[in-house]
Amino acid sequence: MARRGINLRALPVWLQYAIALVVIALVVSLAWLVGRDRPVPGWLTHRFIPALGWVYLALCVYLIIYYAARRIGKR
Numbered sequence: 001m002a003r004r005g006i007n008l009r010a011l012p013v014w015l016q017y018a019i020a021l022v023v024i025a026l027v028v029s030l031a032w033l034v035g036r037d038r039p040v041p042g043w044l045t046h047r048f049i050p051a052l053g054w055v056y057l058a059l060c061v062y063l064i065i066y067y068a069a070r071r072i073g074k075r
Contacts, residue, residue, distance in 0.1 A: 008016060
């Protein structure tokens with residue numbers, strides 16, 4: 001049997017987002033079912049999550065400055 005590749009980029013954008021949301025929902029649901037009875041480790045809640053928040057905030061600031069600089073540069 002021949003292998004065929006599936007090009008998801010050929011699908012409409014709304015369908016790409018729908019597929020991504022379904023996959024995310026399935027993964028999150030399975031993770032919740034598997035680990036709902038276990039306590040969350042302290043290193044995760046006290047160090048990792050706040051660090052991710054700061055990285056996310058820095059990335060947002062970087063993107064805002066980047067797009068503003070590009071927009072000003074095009075004038």
